[in-house]
Amino acid sequence: MGRRAERAFVLARLHAQAEYAANAKQKYIEQGLIIADGGDLGAGGTFESGHLGYLEGIILYDPSNPASVEAVRDLVEGGLRASIDKALGVPIAGFGVNANKELGPSCYHYDRWVARLKSTLDPNTASDPLFYSEPEED
Numbered sequence: 001m002g003r004r005a006e007r008a009f010v011l012a013r014l015h016a017q018a019e020y021a022a023n024a025k026q027k028y029i030e031q032g033l034i035i036a037d038g039g040d041l042g043a044g045g046t047f048e049s050g051h052l053g054y055l056e057g058i059i060l061y062d063p064s065n066p067a068s069v070e071a072v073r074d075l076v077e078g079g080l081r082a083s084i085d086k087a088l089g090v091p092i093a094g095f096g097v098n099a100n101k102e103l104g105p106s107c108y109h110y111d112r113w114v115a116r117l118k119s120t121l122d123p124n125t126a127s128d129p130l131f132y133s134e135p136e137e138d
Contacts, residue, residue: 014055017088021057024075024082033071035060096131112136 021041028034041057059075062068080099083091084106094103104111111133118125119135129135 013087013089016086017055017057020082020086020088021055021079024078025057025059028071028075031071033061033065033068034075097129097134100133 018041025034025037029036037058037060041055057075057079059072061072079088079091080094080102082088083094084103090103090107100111100114114133115136118129118133122129123135125135
């Protein structure tokens with residue numbers, strides 16, 4: 001794939017991500033659980049000469065309202081599932097032990113590779129594995 005085709009692919013993925021996020025937020029906006037922002041998503045763009053993309057879906061909510069907090073949790077978890085089901089790419093919230101297990105099978109089983117690296121470089125878990133990986137299980 002040439003550079004122009006890579007860039008077009010990345011831009012198409014960013015557009016798909018933006019459409020998904022704006023639509024997913026709408027029902028919570030209508031319920032008054034998150035701030036009505038017109039579907040604005042914050043920041044995004046391409047990197048590495050256009051063959052990597054990034055889109056940050058900002059959600060404004062009321063942390064003192066349990067229903068608002070639950071709405072945000074649903075949006076984040078739904079985005080993680082949609083990243084697999086709709087091939088949107090690995091999301092920014094796609095890190096840590098649980099996300100690795102969920103995303104790994106769709107991404108060349110990278111979860112297994114990082115667990116092997118963790119086993120080799122940090123077998124006794126001197127560093128907290130929660131936001132990275134646990135060592136490979138025997």
